[in-house]
Amino acid sequence: MIGFLVVLAIVAVLVIVTLAKSVRVVQQQTVGIVERFGKYKTGLQPGLNLLTPFVDKVRYTIDMREQVVSFPPQGVITEDNLMVSIDSVIYFQVNDPVRATYEISNYIQAIEQLTMTTLRNIIGGMDLEQTLTSREEINEKLRYVLDEATGKWGIRVNRVELRSIDPPPSIQDSMEKQMRADRDKRAAILTAEGMRQSAVLSAEGQKQSAILTAQGDKESRILRAQAEREARILKAQGEAQAITTVFNAIHAGKPDQGLLAYQYLQMLPSIAQGDSNKLWIIPSEIGKAMEGLGSAVGQIAGIPQKAEGNWQAPEISDAAASPEVEGGVQDKAVAEADNAVQEAIAAAQSAAVSGRTAPAPAPSTSPEHTLPQSEPPLER
Numbered sequence: 001m002i003g004f005l006v007v008l009a010i011v012a013v014l015v016i017v018t019l020a021k022s023v024r025v026v027q028q029q030t031v032g033i034v035e036r037f038g039k040y041k042t043g044l045q046p047g048l049n050l051l052t053p054f055v056d057k058v059r060y061t062i063d064m065r066e067q068v069v070s071f072p073p074q075g076v077i078t079e080d081n082l083m084v085s086i087d088s089v090i091y092f093q094v095n096d097p098v099r100a101t102y103e104i105s106n107y108i109q110a111i112e113q114l115t116m117t118t119l120r121n122i123i124g125g126m127d128l129e130q131t132l133t134s135r136e137e138i139n140e141k142l143r144y145v146l147d148e149a150t151g152k153w154g155i156r157v158n159r160v161e162l163r164s165i166d167p168p169p170s171i172q173d174s175m176e177k178q179m180r181a182d183r184d185k186r187a188a189i190l191t192a193e194g195m196r197q198s199a200v201l202s203a204e205g206q207k208q209s210a211i212l213t214a215q216g217d218k219e220s221r222i223l224r225a226q227a228e229r230e231a232r233i234l235k236a237q238g239e240a241q242a243i244t245t246v247f248n249a250i251h252a253g254k255p256d257q258g259l260l261a262y263q264y265l266q267m268l269p270s271i272a273q274g275d276s277n278k279l280w281i282i283p284s285e286i287g288k289a290m291e292g293l294g295s296a297v298g299q300i301a302g303i304p305q306k307a308e309g310n311w312q313a314p315e316i317s318d319a320a321a322s323p324e325v326e327g328g329v330q331d332k333a334v335a336e337a338d339n340a341v342q343e344a345i346a347a348a349q350s351a352a353v354s355g356r357t358a359p360a361p362a363p364s365t366s367p368e369h370t371l372p373q374s375e376p377p378l379e380r
Helices: 001-023 097-102 107-125 128-133 133-154 169-255 256-268 286-291 322-359 367-377
Strands: 023-027 031-035 040-044 047-050 055-063 069-075 083-094 157-165
Touching: 001 286, 023 031, 031 256, 040 097, 040 128, 055 097, 069 107, 069 157, 107 128, 107 133, 107 157, 133 157, 133 367
Parallel strands: none
Antiparallel strands: 023 047, 031 040, 031 055, 069 083, 083 157
Protein backbone atom coordinates (compact mmCIF):
# COMPACT_ATOMS: atom_id res chain seq x y z
CA MET A 1 0.00 0.00 0.00
CA ILE A 2 2.76 2.37 0.84
CA GLY A 3 4.59 1.52 -2.36
CA PHE A 4 1.48 2.27 -4.35
CA LEU A 5 1.14 5.68 -2.79
CA VAL A 6 4.74 6.51 -3.55
CA VAL A 7 4.32 5.53 -7.19
CA LEU A 8 1.14 7.58 -7.40
CA ALA A 9 2.93 10.57 -5.97
CA ILE A 10 5.76 10.21 -8.45
CA VAL A 11 3.29 9.99 -11.33
CA ALA A 12 1.51 13.10 -10.10
CA VAL A 13 4.77 15.00 -9.90
CA LEU A 14 5.69 13.92 -13.43
CA VAL A 15 2.32 15.06 -14.73
CA ILE A 16 2.72 18.45 -13.09
CA VAL A 17 6.26 18.87 -14.46
CA THR A 18 5.14 17.74 -17.89
CA LEU A 19 2.32 20.26 -17.90
CA ALA A 20 4.70 23.01 -16.79
CA LYS A 21 7.09 22.15 -19.59
CA SER A 22 4.33 21.91 -22.15
CA VAL A 23 2.55 25.25 -21.49
CA ARG A 24 4.33 28.63 -22.05
CA VAL A 25 2.81 32.10 -21.92
CA VAL A 26 4.51 34.81 -24.02
CA GLN A 27 3.97 38.55 -23.35
CA GLN A 28 2.84 41.04 -25.96
CA GLN A 29 5.62 42.41 -28.26
CA THR A 30 7.80 39.50 -27.24
CA VAL A 31 8.90 36.44 -29.28
CA GLY A 32 10.26 33.20 -27.78
CA ILE A 33 12.89 31.23 -29.69
CA VAL A 34 12.17 27.45 -29.33
CA GLU A 35 14.93 24.89 -29.88
CA ARG A 36 14.54 21.13 -30.13
CA PHE A 37 17.66 19.21 -29.19
CA GLY A 38 19.71 22.42 -29.69
CA LYS A 39 18.26 23.26 -33.10
CA TYR A 40 15.87 26.07 -33.90
CA LYS A 41 12.32 24.79 -34.24
CA THR A 42 9.92 27.75 -34.08
CA GLY A 43 9.15 31.07 -32.51
CA LEU A 44 6.48 31.52 -29.87
CA GLN A 45 3.96 34.29 -30.50
CA PRO A 46 2.37 36.33 -27.73
CA GLY A 47 -0.23 34.37 -25.76
CA LEU A 48 -0.57 30.70 -24.61
CA ASN A 49 1.69 28.22 -26.43
CA LEU A 50 2.07 24.41 -26.04
CA LEU A 51 5.47 22.73 -26.28
CA THR A 52 6.65 19.16 -26.40
CA PRO A 53 7.88 18.50 -22.91
CA PHE A 54 11.50 17.53 -22.37
CA VAL A 55 12.11 18.01 -26.12
CA ASP A 56 11.38 21.66 -26.92
CA LYS A 57 13.10 24.44 -24.99
CA VAL A 58 12.70 28.22 -25.07
CA ARG A 59 16.28 29.37 -25.55
CA TYR A 60 15.82 33.21 -25.98
CA THR A 61 13.11 35.77 -25.43
CA ILE A 62 13.42 38.72 -27.83
CA ASP A 63 11.81 42.11 -27.10
CA MET A 64 10.30 43.42 -30.34
CA ARG A 65 9.78 46.99 -29.05
CA GLU A 66 12.01 49.93 -30.03
CA GLN A 67 14.93 50.13 -27.67
CA VAL A 68 17.12 53.03 -26.58
CA VAL A 69 20.75 52.42 -25.77
CA SER A 70 23.16 55.16 -24.65
CA PHE A 71 26.86 54.56 -25.01
CA PRO A 72 29.49 56.09 -22.75
CA PRO A 73 31.54 59.04 -24.09
CA GLN A 74 34.09 58.05 -26.71
CA GLY A 75 37.28 59.96 -27.50
CA VAL A 76 37.49 60.95 -31.18
CA ILE A 77 40.25 62.89 -32.96
CA THR A 78 39.20 65.58 -35.41
CA GLU A 79 40.92 66.56 -38.63
CA ASP A 80 42.84 69.35 -36.87
CA ASN A 81 44.20 66.84 -34.30
CA LEU A 82 41.95 67.76 -31.38
CA MET A 83 40.52 65.14 -29.05
CA VAL A 84 36.77 65.50 -28.49
CA SER A 85 34.52 63.39 -26.32
CA ILE A 86 31.23 62.31 -27.96
CA ASP A 87 28.28 60.79 -26.12
CA SER A 88 25.75 59.09 -28.43
CA VAL A 89 22.28 57.52 -28.15
CA ILE A 90 20.95 54.79 -30.53
CA TYR A 91 17.27 54.04 -31.18
CA PHE A 92 16.82 50.59 -32.78
CA GLN A 93 14.21 47.83 -33.15
CA VAL A 94 14.45 44.05 -33.81
CA ASN A 95 12.58 43.04 -36.95
CA ASP A 96 13.72 39.43 -37.26
CA PRO A 97 14.20 37.71 -33.90
CA VAL A 98 15.70 34.57 -35.46
CA ARG A 99 18.53 36.44 -37.20
CA ALA A 100 19.01 38.70 -34.19
CA THR A 101 19.52 35.49 -32.16
CA TYR A 102 21.63 33.39 -34.48
CA GLU A 103 23.41 35.94 -36.77
CA ILE A 104 25.24 37.69 -33.92
CA SER A 105 25.92 36.76 -30.38
CA ASN A 106 25.42 40.21 -28.77
CA TYR A 107 23.90 42.77 -31.09
CA ILE A 108 23.99 45.62 -28.51
CA GLN A 109 27.74 45.31 -28.07
CA ALA A 110 28.11 45.04 -31.84
CA ILE A 111 26.13 48.26 -32.35
CA GLU A 112 28.27 50.03 -29.76
CA GLN A 113 31.53 49.08 -31.44
CA LEU A 114 30.16 49.91 -34.87
CA THR A 115 29.03 53.31 -33.62
CA MET A 116 32.49 54.06 -32.23
CA THR A 117 34.32 53.16 -35.42
CA THR A 118 31.83 55.03 -37.60
CA LEU A 119 32.12 58.16 -35.45
CA ARG A 120 35.91 58.09 -35.71
CA ASN A 121 35.64 57.76 -39.46
CA ILE A 122 33.16 60.65 -39.80
CA ILE A 123 34.72 63.03 -37.25
CA GLY A 124 38.22 62.35 -38.62
CA GLY A 125 37.25 64.17 -41.83
CA MET A 126 36.00 67.31 -40.03
CA ASP A 127 37.66 70.03 -38.05
CA LEU A 128 36.44 71.11 -34.63
CA GLU A 129 34.21 73.91 -35.86
CA GLN A 130 32.51 71.66 -38.40
CA THR A 131 32.06 68.96 -35.76
CA LEU A 132 30.33 71.40 -33.41
CA THR A 133 28.06 72.81 -36.10
CA SER A 134 27.25 69.64 -38.12
CA ARG A 135 25.31 67.49 -35.67
CA GLU A 136 22.50 66.73 -38.10
CA GLU A 137 24.93 65.69 -40.79
CA ILE A 138 26.84 63.44 -38.41
CA ASN A 139 23.61 61.86 -37.11
CA GLU A 140 22.38 61.11 -40.60
CA LYS A 141 25.65 59.57 -41.75
CA LEU A 142 25.94 57.47 -38.60
CA ARG A 143 22.36 56.22 -38.85
CA TYR A 144 22.83 55.26 -42.50
CA VAL A 145 25.99 53.24 -41.77
CA LEU A 146 24.50 51.49 -38.71
CA ASP A 147 21.21 50.66 -40.46
CA GLU A 148 23.06 49.16 -43.41
CA ALA A 149 25.37 47.10 -41.16
CA THR A 150 22.66 45.84 -38.78
CA GLY A 151 20.16 44.95 -41.51
CA LYS A 152 21.55 41.44 -41.86
CA TRP A 153 21.17 40.97 -38.10
CA GLY A 154 17.42 41.62 -38.28
CA ILE A 155 17.79 45.00 -36.61
CA ARG A 156 16.68 48.40 -37.93
CA VAL A 157 18.31 51.59 -36.58
CA ASN A 158 15.69 54.35 -36.47
CA ARG A 159 17.61 57.31 -35.07
CA VAL A 160 21.05 58.28 -33.83
CA GLU A 161 21.61 61.33 -31.63
CA LEU A 162 24.82 62.89 -30.35
CA ARG A 163 24.02 64.04 -26.86
CA SER A 164 27.23 66.01 -26.30
CA ILE A 165 30.44 66.94 -28.07
CA ASP A 166 32.97 68.13 -25.51
CA PRO A 167 36.28 69.61 -26.70
CA PRO A 168 39.29 69.79 -24.36
CA PRO A 169 39.12 72.36 -21.51
CA SER A 170 41.82 74.54 -23.11
CA ILE A 171 39.86 74.62 -26.35
CA GLN A 172 36.70 75.45 -24.45
CA ASP A 173 38.45 78.39 -22.80
CA SER A 174 39.71 79.60 -26.17
CA MET A 175 36.25 79.24 -27.65
CA GLU A 176 34.74 81.24 -24.83
CA LYS A 177 37.30 83.99 -25.36
CA GLN A 178 36.62 83.94 -29.09
CA MET A 179 32.89 84.10 -28.49
CA ARG A 180 33.34 86.95 -26.03
CA ALA A 181 35.54 88.83 -28.49
CA ASP A 182 33.03 88.24 -31.27
CA ARG A 183 30.19 89.57 -29.14
CA ASP A 184 32.28 92.58 -28.09
CA LYS A 185 32.98 93.19 -31.78
CA ARG A 186 29.29 93.03 -32.65
CA ALA A 187 28.49 95.34 -29.75
CA ALA A 188 31.14 97.83 -30.92
CA ILE A 189 29.79 97.65 -34.48
CA LEU A 190 26.25 98.25 -33.29
CA THR A 191 27.43 101.16 -31.14
CA ALA A 192 29.35 102.65 -34.06
CA GLU A 193 26.33 102.26 -36.35
CA GLY A 194 24.14 103.93 -33.74
CA MET A 195 26.58 106.82 -33.42
CA ARG A 196 26.82 107.13 -37.21
CA GLN A 197 23.05 107.21 -37.58
CA SER A 198 22.85 109.74 -34.76
CA ALA A 199 25.50 111.92 -36.44
CA VAL A 200 23.70 111.66 -39.79
CA LEU A 201 20.39 112.62 -38.22
CA SER A 202 22.04 115.50 -36.34
CA ALA A 203 23.71 116.71 -39.54
CA GLU A 204 20.41 116.52 -41.42
CA GLY A 205 18.72 118.44 -38.62
CA GLN A 206 21.45 121.10 -38.64
CA LYS A 207 21.20 121.31 -42.43
CA GLN A 208 17.44 121.82 -42.32
CA SER A 209 17.86 124.32 -39.50
CA ALA A 210 20.49 126.25 -41.47
CA ILE A 211 18.25 126.22 -44.56
CA LEU A 212 15.28 127.49 -42.57
CA THR A 213 17.48 130.10 -40.86
CA ALA A 214 18.84 131.26 -44.22
CA GLN A 215 15.34 131.46 -45.67
CA GLY A 216 14.15 133.42 -42.66
CA ASP A 217 17.17 135.74 -42.87
CA LYS A 218 16.51 136.25 -46.58
CA GLU A 219 12.85 137.09 -46.01
CA SER A 220 13.69 139.38 -43.08
CA ARG A 221 16.30 141.21 -45.16
CA ILE A 222 13.81 141.61 -48.00
CA LEU A 223 11.21 142.95 -45.58
CA ARG A 224 13.75 145.29 -43.96
CA ALA A 225 14.88 146.53 -47.39
CA GLN A 226 11.29 147.13 -48.43
CA ALA A 227 10.59 148.92 -45.15
CA GLU A 228 13.74 151.03 -45.49
CA ARG A 229 12.83 151.88 -49.08
CA GLU A 230 9.35 152.96 -48.05
CA ALA A 231 10.80 154.91 -45.10
CA ARG A 232 13.23 156.73 -47.38
CA ILE A 233 10.44 157.49 -49.84
CA LEU A 234 8.27 158.86 -47.03
CA LYS A 235 11.23 160.80 -45.59
CA ALA A 236 12.06 162.26 -49.00
CA GLN A 237 8.43 163.19 -49.50
CA GLY A 238 8.36 164.79 -46.05
CA GLU A 239 11.57 166.72 -46.69
CA ALA A 240 10.20 167.86 -50.06
CA GLN A 241 7.00 169.03 -48.41
CA ALA A 242 9.00 170.75 -45.65
CA ILE A 243 11.28 172.53 -48.14
CA THR A 244 8.26 173.54 -50.19
CA THR A 245 6.47 174.80 -47.09
CA VAL A 246 9.52 176.78 -45.87
CA PHE A 247 10.19 178.15 -49.36
CA ASN A 248 6.57 179.27 -49.73
CA ALA A 249 6.57 180.71 -46.22
CA ILE A 250 9.76 182.71 -46.88
CA HIS A 251 8.40 184.16 -50.11
CA ALA A 252 5.00 184.76 -48.59
CA GLY A 253 6.66 186.66 -45.70
CA LYS A 254 8.57 188.99 -48.11
CA PRO A 255 11.82 189.36 -46.04
CA ASP A 256 13.78 192.63 -46.40
CA GLN A 257 17.51 193.43 -46.43
CA GLY A 258 17.65 194.10 -42.69
CA LEU A 259 16.41 190.65 -41.76
CA LEU A 260 18.86 188.97 -44.12
CA ALA A 261 21.76 191.08 -42.83
CA TYR A 262 20.89 190.19 -39.25
CA GLN A 263 20.75 186.50 -40.08
CA TYR A 264 24.05 186.82 -41.94
CA LEU A 265 25.80 188.31 -38.89
CA GLN A 266 24.14 185.78 -36.58
CA MET A 267 25.73 182.92 -38.52
CA LEU A 268 29.27 184.34 -38.25
CA PRO A 269 30.05 182.89 -34.76
CA SER A 270 29.14 179.39 -35.92
CA ILE A 271 31.99 179.49 -38.42
CA ALA A 272 34.61 179.31 -35.68
CA GLN A 273 32.84 176.63 -33.60
CA GLY A 274 34.63 173.32 -33.09
CA ASP A 275 38.00 172.37 -31.54
CA SER A 276 39.40 171.13 -34.84
CA ASN A 277 38.95 174.40 -36.74
CA LYS A 278 42.47 175.79 -37.35
CA LEU A 279 41.62 178.18 -40.18
CA TRP A 280 38.38 179.94 -41.08
CA ILE A 281 37.65 182.52 -43.74
CA ILE A 282 35.74 185.72 -43.17
CA PRO A 283 33.73 187.01 -46.13
CA SER A 284 35.01 190.22 -47.71
CA GLU A 285 31.68 191.88 -47.07
CA ILE A 286 32.29 191.96 -43.30
CA GLY A 287 33.40 195.61 -43.55
CA LYS A 288 30.17 196.56 -45.19
CA ALA A 289 28.27 194.65 -42.54
CA MET A 290 29.79 196.97 -39.93
CA GLU A 291 28.38 200.04 -41.67
CA GLY A 292 24.84 199.03 -41.00
CA LEU A 293 22.52 196.15 -40.91
CA GLY A 294 20.58 197.50 -43.82
CA SER A 295 23.57 197.52 -46.22
CA ALA A 296 25.45 194.39 -44.93
CA VAL A 297 25.20 192.34 -48.04
CA GLY A 298 24.20 194.96 -50.56
CA GLN A 299 21.20 194.87 -52.79
CA ILE A 300 20.09 191.28 -53.63
CA ALA A 301 17.96 190.84 -56.69
CA GLY A 302 14.42 189.86 -55.96
CA ILE A 303 14.52 190.90 -52.28
CA PRO A 304 13.25 194.41 -51.39
CA GLN A 305 15.45 196.76 -49.48
CA LYS A 306 12.75 197.13 -46.83
CA ALA A 307 9.70 195.04 -46.18
CA GLU A 308 6.44 196.73 -47.07
CA GLY A 309 3.34 196.66 -44.99
CA ASN A 310 2.39 197.06 -41.37
CA TRP A 311 4.08 194.41 -39.17
CA GLN A 312 2.94 193.57 -35.72
CA ALA A 313 4.72 191.55 -33.05
CA PRO A 314 3.14 188.19 -32.17
CA GLU A 315 0.73 188.28 -29.32
CA ILE A 316 1.61 186.47 -26.11
CA SER A 317 -1.21 184.92 -24.20
CA ASP A 318 -1.96 186.11 -20.73
CA ALA A 319 -1.46 182.63 -19.34
CA ALA A 320 2.08 182.46 -20.72
CA ALA A 321 3.01 185.99 -19.60
CA SER A 322 4.22 186.53 -16.06
CA PRO A 323 5.85 189.36 -14.13
CA GLU A 324 9.22 187.69 -14.36
CA VAL A 325 9.00 187.32 -18.14
CA GLU A 326 7.71 190.85 -18.59
CA GLY A 327 10.27 192.23 -16.22
CA GLY A 328 13.80 191.22 -15.48
CA VAL A 329 13.88 188.00 -17.46
CA GLN A 330 12.96 189.77 -20.72
CA ASP A 331 15.51 192.49 -20.09
CA LYS A 332 18.14 189.88 -19.35
CA ALA A 333 17.41 188.07 -22.62
CA VAL A 334 17.65 191.35 -24.57
CA ALA A 335 20.95 192.18 -22.86
CA GLU A 336 22.38 188.78 -23.68
CA ALA A 337 21.33 189.18 -27.33
CA ASP A 338 22.98 192.61 -27.49
CA ASN A 339 26.19 191.29 -25.96
CA ALA A 340 26.24 188.45 -28.49
CA VAL A 341 25.85 190.91 -31.33
CA GLN A 342 28.63 193.18 -29.96
CA GLU A 343 30.95 190.17 -29.53
CA ALA A 344 30.23 189.02 -33.09
CA ILE A 345 30.97 192.52 -34.41
CA ALA A 346 34.24 192.75 -32.44
CA ALA A 347 35.31 189.34 -33.65
CA ALA A 348 34.54 190.31 -37.21
CA GLN A 349 36.54 193.55 -36.91
CA SER A 350 39.56 191.79 -35.45
CA ALA A 351 39.35 189.18 -38.15
CA ALA A 352 39.13 191.91 -40.80
CA VAL A 353 42.22 193.63 -39.40
CA SER A 354 44.18 190.39 -39.30
CA GLY A 355 42.94 189.63 -42.81
CA ARG A 356 44.50 192.82 -44.16
CA THR A 357 47.92 191.94 -42.78
CA ALA A 358 47.64 188.19 -43.69
CA PRO A 359 48.44 186.73 -47.12
CA ALA A 360 45.93 187.03 -49.89
CA PRO A 361 42.74 185.38 -48.75
CA ALA A 362 40.84 182.75 -50.64
CA PRO A 363 38.25 183.88 -53.16
CA SER A 364 35.46 185.58 -51.36
CA THR A 365 32.00 184.23 -51.32
CA SER A 366 29.32 186.43 -52.81
CA PRO A 367 26.22 187.21 -50.90
CA GLU A 368 24.28 184.98 -53.25
CA HIS A 369 26.40 181.98 -52.19
CA THR A 370 26.11 182.75 -48.51
CA LEU A 371 22.41 183.20 -48.73
CA PRO A 372 21.62 179.46 -48.35
CA GLN A 373 23.60 179.43 -45.09
CA SER A 374 21.12 181.85 -43.64
CA GLU A 375 18.17 179.64 -44.52
CA PRO A 376 18.34 177.34 -41.46
CA PRO A 377 17.75 180.22 -39.04
CA LEU A 378 14.76 181.26 -41.19
CA GLU A 379 13.24 177.83 -40.59
CA ARG A 380 13.20 178.49 -36.88
